[in-house]
Amino acid sequence: SQKKEMLYEGKAKQVFATDNPNEVVVRFKDDATAFNAQKKGQVDLKGEMNNAITTLIFEYLNEKGIKTHFIKQLDEREQLVKKVSIIPLEMVVRNYSAGSMAQRLGVEEGIKSPVTIFDICYKKDELGDPLINDHHAVFLGAATYEELDEMYELTSDINEILIDLFDKINIILVDFKIELGKTSDGEIILADEISPDTCRLWDKDTMKKLDKDRFRRDLGEVTEAYVEIYNRLKNLLQK
Numbered sequence: 001s002q003k004k005e006m007l008y009e010g011k012a013k014q015v016f017a018t019d020n021p022n023e024v025v026v027r028f029k030d031d032a033t034a035f036n037a038q039k040k041g042q043v044d045l046k047g048e049m050n051n052a053i054t055t056l057i058f059e060y061l062n063e064k065g066i067k068t069h070f071i072k073q074l075d076e077r078e079q080l081v082k083k084v085s086i087i088p089l090e091m092v093v094r095n096y097s098a099g100s101m102a103q104r105l106g107v108e109e110g111i112k113s114p115v116t117i118f119d120i121c122y123k124k125d126e127l128g129d130p131l132i133n134d135h136h137a138v139f140l141g142a143a144t145y146e147e148l149d150e151m152y153e154l155t156s157d158i159n160e161i162l163i164d165l166f167d168k169i170n171i172i173l174v175d176f177k178i179e180l181g182k183t184s185d186g187e188i189i190l191a192d193e194i195s196p197d198t199c200r201l202w203d204k205d206t207m208k209k210l211d212k213d214r215f216r217r218d219l220g221e222v223t224e225a226y227v228e229i230y231n232r233l234k235n236l237l238q239k
């Protein structure tokens with residue numbers, strides 16, 4: 001299908017219309033932002049790596065029965081996906097303490113949680129995507145309680161599959177964020193991306209961070225981390 005006008009430009013991706021009203025093209029950029037876009041930069045190869053990593057992970061999830069927006073990879077930076085309306089909630093899952101939760105609760109990073117922790121954040125740039133609860137989400141009209149139940153269940157299923165997948169490449173899935181979308185017939189499916197931009201990924205032996213925290217915290221070797229995750233996934237998954 002033919003790529004047409006740009007519909008949307010976000011911090012790390014652009015979305016283009018196609019000649020099919022039910023499909024859009026997502027283009028992954030090298031731009032990186034953190035702390036609500038107060039920190040900005042470029043990470044060489046990031047767009048290509050996140051496109052390739054998201055492709056491998058979404059194909060894997062599809063095989064495991066998770067419905068996603070992914071249709072096919074088009075080239076190094078682009079993929080064709082089903083058009084959805086994004087539900088304005090970031091679904092965050094935490095298996096270990098880290099990041100904003102470690103800060104908020106005053107605990108160190110890297111404590112394994114006995115339970116799976118779910119956070120939801122309201123997608124609203126002007127507010128810096130605040131942490132909210134289910135009642136706020138219903139108040140805002142972002143989802144109904146029934147939809148939230150379905151969304152937590154889907155997010156939990158995805159977490160189980162991803163913990164196992166990353167374990168196979170010697171990586172601890174510390175936490176991650178996903179976005180869900182609604183298709184034209186009202187079905188809730190996985191959208192957006194799953195990549196080192198949206199996950200915390202620690203090497204099991206060395207505990208080295210192989211994710212966007214290297215950019216956020218100026219740890220260096222950012223591109224190398226994304227390439228490392230891609231190579232491990234590719235070696236495991238590519239037929």
Ligand code: C5P
Nearest residue numbers: 098099100101175176177197198199200
């Ligand atoms: O910052 P925080 O600790 O809440 O992030 C939890 C997880 O969600 C991390 O893996 C982070 O990369 C991801 N995240 C994201 N996009 C955001 C906020 C968090 O992908 N806007």
